Amino acid sequence: MSAERDEVDDLLALAGRGFDREAEVFAGDEQRVERIERAVQKRYVARPRPSPRRLAVSAAGGVFAVGVAFAAWRGLAPGEGARPAVSGARDARDRSGAGASSAPPWVATKAADSAPSITSSTPSAPVGSDVPRVSARPSARATAEATPPLDANATAAALFAAANHARVAGNVAQAVALSQQLLARFPRSAEAGSTHLSLGMLRLQQGQAQHALAEFRAYEAQGGGDAMAEALWGKAQALRALGRSNEEMEALNELVRRFPRAAYAAAARKRLAALP
């Protein structure tokens, strides 16, 4: 009986390893989460009624557009006639999906430490494939929407959402400002750890490697999580930019040793091989 019990437990243990391996991050997970979020917002959040002012602005815009189109048709305003064409091309590109991709906000709060690292820096990098990117591409939807204004009493969650919104929209400076505001006002919030990491990535995008390094170290100091792989990769990138190759190598080795199956491990190995 005990041998049978062992066999069952052996099978379950073996299966457990199989489940672990199948829980890795897949290319396109960020887009999947983005789609889920959009679907839920559509179903559960009623669209706010447009204010009279907004309606008036829309109406004025409509009248202006009709006027421009009419002028273009009459050949009276050749310079302005080009504008709708450009905008139409962008719309078509957005509809076709080119550049509509995105990096939805990266999040892994302390509670979500066991989350697979779905990150701003790996919007479409296959697991274990080439070098993950450290840039966040704006989505067509996000680019079209301005980051909503925040009042002085905004919560950590609201600041976090706004920072992500700005980042996804490609507004790096605003995303940095909002992230800094979050860290200054809510340093112990659940969002703070994740913010250090996303801020580090944003700083890398801005070419501020020293600031980026500080953010990745702050993330590490808070205990990290599964997103540690991304933090180590970011740290290595920052050290590389600073020309500190010995420390870069240490960070890459740590990444490969601690997270051999992470999306970044293959890129780290490749970089290690290239280092003298």
Add this chain to the structure above:
Amino acid sequence: MRGAPSEPERPDPLAALARAAGRGDRAAIRTFLVTVGPHLLRVARRVLGARHPEVDDVAQDSAFAVMDALPQHRGECTVLSFVCRVAALTAMQVRRREAALKRNALRDDGFDFEQVASALRSPDDELSARVSAEAVRRLLDTLPMEQAEVLALHCVLGFTLPEVADSSGAPLETVRSRLRLAKAALRERMRRDPALSPSVEESS
């Protein structure tokens, strides 16, 4: 422990966010879903199999189910455990529906136990692990729902038994008993299909 999400001693950092999301706060819903979305995908992949074509749909349905159920969450378990359980149950329903369709169509679950045997004997640890995982998933389809739930939360998602008890609202002893029954069913399945045994080579 594999991906066990709860730490009862600490306050649940997602609780306030979940409450705000449950009230329909747009920003909170966004942050909440971006936080739990990867977990929904992870659970769907664990229960269905990573390459299952319905992983995305199940993750989305799970998100709807979580949003519907959030107002009923009273903090008996962490929000993340709650989310994972909802996702696991949603995915298991899909598996069961598929299994029922297959049974009706073929009178056979189509699972090749010879393939399992050779995979378990394989020196390729990854292959053995993958095939064992699939065997456990097949078992989930056939167990009574309560036992399947315990087996899925404990063995597939890595919850501890107290976490399973907290999230399912069942007494700990009941959970233990359900797990015993699930393992007994697996043992019986292994007796009928010796190919499932990891030590099949040594015993033969």
